[in-house]
Amino acid sequence: MRVEYIVKLKGTVPCLATHDFLKTVKNKELPNMDSLRQKKKGYRAHPIELDSSHRNEPLIDLRLHITGINHYFREDNPPYYFSIPSAISQLWVRETVFKKLKRIEQKLRKVGLKLFVFDAYRPVEVQNYFHDVWFPEYLKEVLGHDISETELRQEVEKFWAKGAVSSREVDLLSPPPHSTGAAVDLCICRTNNESLFFGGIFDDVTESAYTDYFEQLQNRRRLTFSETEALQNRRLLYWIMTDEGFVNNPSEWWHFSYGDQMWAKLTDTPAAIYSSAWWLLP
């Protein structure tokens, strides 16, 4: 009773109901993600309904309504620290995806939080750079230059999806996820732009990026305070996004999508509803 009274006076102190909401989602365990990582395999061959009513759905620049900075466009973008060639400043997503994110944003605002978006529509040239150049070069340094091409590709594709010839020339039945306007990379921050702690930076493409990394770690040993915080914030992001129909890439805590091939494969939907969105760009 006393807390509710204070809320009415100041309006900034979270009320009992919001405490309950955060407590509930932060304590809700994530599903088994080893099986989801298995299920995800081969998602680029999953059917796409090319004549779906969503085919022409416009792209909206998220930045008009939701906080975000295109991570590949900016220069202060660890671990790269340079603007990736062909990167764009906009954060384009399909209209349906945008509406879902807006509803999530409204829920978060009620508890003093908001979304922060790192990337959305991604030019294929940026995808190709990471898949064909940046990450293979990094892996060769780490794993040794004598690694076979097949092994290298397998390692790369744990985290970076195969690209296409160019943004204009995409196989419409197998588009890179971020070329569809259906995929988004994001986290949650406080309304003062301070990020919640997720236990690693965006694009830390090691196993610590697995959404359930801390869930698995806690089965092996007691978590530190920081690790517990990361575990709970990943749960919050996961549940608030999936509650709106998004699917999480189980290998990356920050990657969610609605309507693309990964979404269809993981939700047992017979066909994805979005293919490449290149021709919809203004």
Ligand SMILES: C[C@@H](N)C(=O)N[C@H](C)C(=O)O
């Ligand atoms: C690594 C990350 N930023 C990413 O986008 N990965 C997914 C799988 C992709 O390449 O589409």
Ligand SMILES: [Zn+2]
């Ligand atoms: Zn992503």
